[in-house]
Amino acid sequence: MKCSNIVTQMQMLLLSTYFLFSPERRTANMAASGGRTVGSFLWKCGNCCFNFNTVSSNLTRQVLSRQLCVSAVLHRKNLAAAGPEKFSEEFIKKQVEEFNIGKRHLANMMGEDPETFTQGDINRSIAYLFPSGLFDKKAKPLMKHPDEVFPKQRAVQWGADGRPFHFLFYTGKQSYYSLMHDTFTKALAVEKHQDRLRGKDLFTQDAKQISLVGSRWLLKEELEELLVETISEHDYARFIQLMERLLSLPYCSVEEDFVQRYRRQLEIQSSKQQVQPLQYDQHGVAYSTGDGRRKTAMGTVLLRDSGSGSISINGTNYVHYFPVLQDREQLMFPLHFMEVLGRFDMQCSVSGGGHSSQAGALRLAISRAMLSFLSEGQVETMRQAGLLTPDPRIKERKKPGQEGARRKFTWKKR
Amino acid sequence: AFENRLAFRAQVRPLHGSGCGQQQEAVGMETRPETFSIFRTQENNPACQSEQHLGQYYTVPPSHFHTVFPHGLPPRYQQQVKTFNEGCVMVRQPALELISHLKRADYSKPTLRYLLYGVKGSGKTMSLCHAVHYFSKQGWLVLHIPDAHLWVKNCKELLPSSYHASRFDQPIQASNWLRNFRTTNEHFLSKIKLRQRYVWTKRESTEEGRPLGELVDMGVSHVKSSSDVVGAVLKELRLQAWGTEGGFRMAVAVGVNGLWGRTTLKKEEKSPVAPEELTLVHNLRKMINNDWCGGAVIATLSQTGSLYAPSSAYLPQELLGEEGFDSMDPFVPVPVSLYSEKEFESCYLYYLDRHWLQHPHSQTEEGKKELIFLSNRNPSVLERLCAFL
Numbered sequence: 001m002k003c004s005n006i007v008t009q010m011q012m013l014l015l016s017t018y019f020l021f022s023p024e025r026r027t028a029n030m031a032a033s034g035g036r037t038v039g040s041f042l043w044k045c046g047n048c049c050f051n052f053n054t055v056s057s058n059l060t061r062q063v064l065s066r067q068l069c070v071s072a073v074l075h076r077k078n079l080a081a082a083g084p085e086k087f088s089e090e091f092i093k094k095q096v097e098e099f100n101i102g103k104r105h106l107a108n109m110m111g112e113d114p115e116t117f118t119q120g121d122i123n124r125s126i127a128y129l130f131p132s133g134l135f136d137k138k139a140k141p142l143m144k145h146p147d148e149v150f151p152k153q154r155a156v157q158w159g160a161d162g163r164p165f166h167f168l169f170y171t172g173k174q175s176y177y178s179l180m181h182d183t184f185t186k187a188l189a190v191e192k193h194q195d196r197l198r199g200k201d202l203f204t205q206d207a208k209q210i211s212l213v214g215s216r217w218l219l220k221e222e223l224e225e226l227l228v229e230t231i232s233e234h235d236y237a238r239f240i241q242l243m244e245r246l247l248s249l250p251y252c253s254v255e256e257d258f259v260q261r262y263r264r265q266l267e268i269q270s271s272k273q274q275v276q277p278l279q280y281d282q283h284g285v286a287y288s289t290g291d292g293r294r295k296t297a298m299g300t301v302l303l304r305d306s307g308s309g310s311i312s313i314n315g316t317n318y319v320h321y322f323p324v325l326q327d328r329e330q331l332m333f334p335l336h337f338m339e340v341l342g343r344f345d346m347q348c349s350v351s352g353g354g355h356s357s358q359a360g361a362l363r364l365a366i367s368r369a370m371l372s373f374l375s376e377g378q379v380e381t382m383r384q385a386g387l388l389t390p391d392p393r394i395k396e397r398k399k400p401g402q403e404g405a406r407r408k409f410t411w412k413k414r
Numbered sequence: 415a416f417e418n419r420l421a422f423r424a425q426v427r428p429l430h431g432s433g434c435g436q437q438q439e440a441v442g443m444e445t446r447p448e449t450f451s452i453f454r455t456q457e458n459n460p461a462c463q464s465e466q467h468l469g470q471y472y473t474v475p476p477s478h479f480h481t482v483f484p485h486g487l488p489p490r491y492q493q494q495v496k497t498f499n500e501g502c503v504m505v506r507q508p509a510l511e512l513i514s515h516l517k518r519a520d521y522s523k524p525t526l527r528y529l530l531y532g533v534k535g536s537g538k539t540m541s542l543c544h545a546v547h548y549f550s551k552q553g554w555l556v557l558h559i560p561d562a563h564l565w566v567k568n569c570k571e572l573l574p575s576s577y578h579a580s581r582f583d584q585p586i587q588a589s590n591w592l593r594n595f596r597t598t599n600e601h602f603l604s605k606i607k608l609r610q611r612y613v614w615t616k617r618e619s620t621e622e623g624r625p626l627g628e629l630v631d632m633g634v635s636h637v638k639s640s641s642d643v644v645g646a647v648l649k650e651l652r653l654q655a656w657g658t659e660g661g662f663r664m665a666v667a668v669g670v671n672g673l674w675g676r677t678t679l680k681k682e683e684k685s686p687v688a689p690e691e692l693t694l695v696h697n698l699r700k701m702i703n704n705d706w707c708g709g710a711v712i713a714t715l716s717q718t719g720s721l722y723a724p725s726s727a728y729l730p731q732e733l734l735g736e737e738g739f740d741s742m743d744p745f746v747p748v749p750v751s752l753y754s755e756k757e758f759e760s761c762y763l764y765y766l767d768r769h770w771l772q773h774p775h776s777q778t779e780e781g782k783k784e785l786i787f788l789s790n791r792n793p794s795v796l797e798r799l800c801a802f803l
Contacts, residue, residue, distance in 0.1 A: 309787060319790040320533075325799065332787050341783040 087150055095146040102143070119144070152228050175227040176235055180242060186255045187246045194251050208253045215263040217243070222264070273379060273388065275371045288372040292364025294391050297353025299361035303369040307345025313362070314349055327359035334367040334387050338378060344370075364390060453760035453767075455505070460513060460548035467505045469756040471764055474501040474547060482550045484594040486560040486666075488539045490797060498768050504757065506537060508750045509544040515746065516548075516710055524707050527742060529670070530714040532750030533728050535794030538714040541750055545712055546666055554709075555602045557651065557701075559591070559667040563716065565694050567678040572687070575641065581693045582679075588640035588694060592633045595647070603627030606654060612646050614639045626650065645697040652706045670713035673699055674738030703741065713742070753791040761793070765800050773803045 103122060107114040110125045122143050132140040157174075158164045168174040168181075197203045218226065220236040231239075243262065246252055252259070278286045286305040291298065311318040311331065322328050335341050346366070350358045367387040371379055382388055396405035403409050455470040457463050463472070474482070479501050487495075495501045512528055519526055530538045549556050565587050575581040596603065606626040613619040614636065620629055626647065633643030673695055679687040689695045702711055717728055734742060753761060762782060765771050775781045789796040 311790075317533075317790065319792055319795060325788065328788050332784065335787070336780075336784060339780070341780075341787055 087153065089155065092146055092150060095150070099143075099146055106143070152225070154228050173229055173231060173235070175229055176231050176239075179227065180239065183239075183242050183246060183258075186258060187242075187249065190246070190249050190251050190254055193254060194249065197251070205250060207250050209250075210247065210253050210256050210259055212247070212263070214268075215260075215265050218262050218264060223262075273371065273383065275379065278372045286373070288369045290365040290367070290369030290371075292361045292366075292368060292390065294360035294364065295353050295357035295394055297350060297357040297361040299348060299350035299358060299365045301362060301365040301369050302347040303366065303373075304345040304347075305343065305373065307343065309342040309344070311346045311348065318348075322355060322359060324355060327355055330359040330363045331366065333363060334370060334382070337382070337385060337387065338370065338374065340370075340373075360391060363387070453763045454502075459551055460509075460544060461517075461551060463505050463510065463513075465510065468507060468510065469505065469754070469760045471502040471504050471760065474503060476500070478547075478550070481597060481600070482547055482556075483543060484597045485591075486539075486546065486558050487543055490794070491540065494797070498770075502764065503540065503544050503547070504537075504760065505544075506541060506750075506757065508532075508537075508748050509541040512541065512545050512712065512748055513548050516545075519710060521709065522707060524705065525709050525711055527702070527711040527713065527745040528748055529730055529742065529745045530712070530748045530750055531728060531730050533752065533792070534717050535792050536750045536752050537793045538716070538750045540793075541748075542666060542712060542714050549664055549666075550598070554664055555599050555651070557595070557648075557664065557666060558598060559698065560594075561716065562667060562670060562673050562695070562698065565692065566673075566689060569679055572679060572681070573638065575693050578693070581691050581696065582681075582687060583638075583641040583693050585637045585640050588644045589634055589637050592630050592640060592644060592647075596627070596630050596634070603630060606650065608650055609653060610650075614642070641693040645693060648697045648701050652701065664709040664711065667698070667702070667711070667713045670702070670742070671715050671734050671738060673702070674735050674741070699741065713745075753793055753796070758786065758791050758796075761796065771800055771803050776800075776803050 103117055104114040106122060106125055107117040109129075110121075112121060126141055126143050130141045134140055157166065157169055164170070166174045166178065168177045171177045194203065217240055220231065220233065223236060223239070224230055243259065246255065247259065276288060278288055280286055288303050289300060290303070291300040293299075313321040318328065318331065322331070332341070335344065348362055348365070350362055352358070353361065364387075367382060371382075371388075374382070379388075398405055401409075453470055455463070455467045455472050457467055458472050458475065460472075479495075483501075508530060512530075515526070515528065530541055532538050546556055546558055565584060569584050569587065571585060573583040573585060575583045604625045604627050607623050608620060608626065608629060609622060611619060611622050612629070614632070618632070618636070620632065629643060629647060629650075633640045633647070636643075673689060675689065677687050677689055677692070679692075681687055690699075702713070715728070715730060715734070730739065730742075730747060762771075762785065766777065771777065773781070776785065785796065785799065789799050
C-alpha cells in the first residue's frame with residue numbers, strides 16, 4: 001500500500017483534527033452540524049496554500065472528513081430510541097452515498113482497485129492512516145457502512161392525517177404482535193392443509209420434517225434487532241412457544257422457509273482446531289510439538305511416541321521441578337484423560353509466571369501436542385473437556401482510589 | 415439365621431478396618447499368620463538374602479526392633495511401622511551390594527568407607543538401616559549416628575568444652591546419643607574394657623579396666639561432660655577395633671555432609687561456629703578417618719537436613735564440599751536409585767495388602783499408572799501420595 005507520497009502531511013493533519021471530537025458525544029446534532037462546521041473549516045483552508053495531487057475536490061474532502069468523524073462518534077445500539085427518529089431516511093441515504101464515494105477515494109489513496117475494496121481493506125487502511133494508541137477498540141477511528149453504524153429505526157408510523165398505518169399500532173408492539181399473528185395464521189393454514197389431506201385419505205404420519213439439527217432459535221436480542229422494537233422476556237418466551245407449536249404439526253415442512261428465517265446455524269467448534277501433522281525424526285519415532293500460555297507463563301513441549309513416560313522440564317526431572325502434587329496432576333490430566341499415560345516421552349521448557357501458571361501452560365501445550373496423535377472424535381472429547389481452551393484469566397488491574405483490584409481502602413467514619 | 419450372619423459380618427467389618435469391601439480377605443487376614451505372597455519373603459536374616467529376594471519385603475521381628483533401631487529411622491517410616499504394627503523393609507539392590515561388599519571385606523586393612531548417595535527420597539536411610547540390621551544380626555557393635563545434621567543445627571545449649579578450650583559441647587544431643595548407643599549395644603558394654611584412665615572433674619574419674627558400660631552410664635547421668643564421654647567412647651572403640659575378643663566394629667552415619675560445611679550455630683558474640691569447634695563433630699571426624707582397622711564406615715548423604723545446599727544437589731561432590739570430599743576420599747560410592755518396575759510393583763502390593771490404599775480407583779490398573787506418573791517411582795513421594803489415598 002503506497003500512501004505516504006500521495007497523502008501529504010497537511011491533509012493528514014487536517015483529517016486528524018476531526019478526532020478532537022470525542023467518541024462519547026453521541027448527539028445527533030453533532031452529526032449533522034459538526035460535519036458542516038468542519039467542512040467549512042476545510043473549505044477555508046482549501047483556499048489557502050494547499051495542494052495535493054489526489055483526485056479529490058474540496059467537496060469530496062469535506063465528504064471524506066465528515067464521514068470519518070461521524071462514524072467515530074456514533075456507536076450506540078439503541079433500537080427504537082425513545083422519541084421521534086433522529087435520522088431521516090434521506091439522511092441515511094445520503095450517508096450511504098457518501099460512504100461509497102469515500103470508499104472509492106480511500107481505495108485510490110491507498111493505490112488499490114476501488115471495485116474490489118472490501119471492508120477488511122478499509123479497516124486496514126484506516127488503521128494505517130490513523131494509527132491510534134488507544135486500547136479500547138470502540139474508541140479507535142472506524143469507517144463502516146452506515147447501516148452498521150446508525151441504529152435501525154422505524155419510519156414514521158402514521159400518515160399526514162395522524163392515522164397510523166398498521167392496524168396493530170395501538171398495541172404498542174406492532175411488529176411483535178403482527179409476527180405472532182402471522183405465525184398463528186400459518187399454523188392454522190397447516191392444520192387446514194392436514195384436514196384436507198385427511199379428507200382425501202392422503203394423511204401420513206411420516207411426512208418430511210424440518211431438520212432442526214445444528215441450528216438454534218434467534219436470541220431475544222436478535223429478535224429485537226429484527227423487529228426494531230423492544231420485547232420483554234415473557235413475549236419472547238411466548239414467541240418460542242408458538243414456533244414450537246407450529247413445528248409440532250406433522251406437515252409443518254410447508255412453512256419451512258418461514259421457520260428457518262427465525263433460526264440461526266450453530267458453528268461446529270471443533271472444526272476450528274488446527275491439527276499439525278505428525279513429524280518423524282531420524283529413527284522413525286513420531287514426535288510433535290505444542291505450546292501453551294497461562295497468565296504470564298509460556299511453555300513448549302516436545303512429545304515423543306513409544307517412550308516410557310519420562311518427563312523432563314527445563315532439564316530437570318518433573319518431580320523435582322514441581323514438588324507440589326497439584327502441578328503434577330495438571331501435567332497428568334491430558335494424558336490420563338486419553339489413557340496414554342506411559343506412551344509418551346516429553347521434553348518441556350517453561351518460563352515466566354509462578355508454579356501453578358507454568359503447570360497450566362504445560363498442560364495446554366501437552367494437549368495441543370497430543371492432537372496430532374489423536375483421531376477426530378478424541379479431539380472433540382478433549383475440546384469438550386476443556387483441555388484445549390486457553391485460560392483467559394489474568395491479573396486484574398488495580399484501580400485508583402482503591403487499594404487493589406477490588407479491595408477498597410478502609411472506610412473510616414470520621 | 416441370615417440376619418444373624420449379616421449382623422456378624424457387620425461386626426466383623428470394623429474389627430479389620432477394611433472399608434474396601436473385601437470381606438473374604440478380611441476374615442482370612444485374621445487367621446493367617448504369614449502366608450506367602452509375591453512381595454514378601456520369609457527370609458528375615460539379611461545375611462541370607464540374595465538377588466532372588468530383590469524387591470521383596472522382609473519383616474524385622476518386633477522384639478529386635480527397638481534394640482536395633484532406637485534412633486536412625488526416617489520419621490515417616492517410624493509412623494508407618496506404628497500404623498502397620500510391623501516393620502517391613504524392602505530388599506533393594508544398593509543394600510544387597512553393600513552387604514556383599516562387607517561380607518568379603520578384609521578387616522585387617524584400614525577401614526573401607528561406603529557412601530550411599532542418591533536423589534532425595536530414594537531410600538538411602540532405609541538401605542542404611544537394612545545394613546544396620548545385618549550388622550546386629552552378625553553380632554557386630556553398631557555405632558549408629560542418626561543424623562549429623564542434628565548436631566550441627568538447632569542446638570540450644572552450647573557449653574565451652576572442659577577438655578579443650580576452644581571447642582563447644584552439646585550436652586543434650588550427646589546424652590541422647592549415649593542412651594541410644596546403650597540400648598543398641600547392651601551386650602558389648604560389659605565386654606569391652608577401658609585402656610586408659612579418664613578424669614572428668616576433680617572428684618570423678620574412670621579407672622583403667624572398667625567396662626565401657628560404666629563409662630556410658632556416667633555420660634548419661636552427668637550431662638555436662640557427656641560430649642567428652644562420647645569422645646572417649648569413640649577413642650576406645652577405635653583402639654580396640656581389631657580386638658582380641660573378636661569384637662568387630664563399624665560406624666554408621668547418616669547425613670555425613672553435615673560434618674563439613676557450615677553450621678547454623680553461633681557463639682555468644684554472634685560469630686558463626688565452624689564444625690571443627692564442636693566436640694562431637696570433631697570426634698566423629700576422627701572416627702571416619704580410616705586410620706583404624708577392623709570395621710567399616712557406611713555413610714549416607716542427606717540433602718533434606720543439609721544447610722545451605724540447593725535442593726537439586728545430590729552428588730557426593732556437591733553435598734560434601736571439597737573438604738569433606740578430601741577427607742572421605744577414597745570411598746566406595748553406592749548409588750541408590752528410584753524404584754524399579756518390580757520394586758514399585760511390590761511396594762504397591764504391600765500397600766494394598768495392608769489396606770493402606772483405600773480409594774477404590776487406586777486398586778485398578780489405571781490407578782496404578784497414575785501413581786507411577788505422579789510419583790515417578792520415587793519412594794518417599796509415593797509414600798506421601800498413598801498416605802491420603
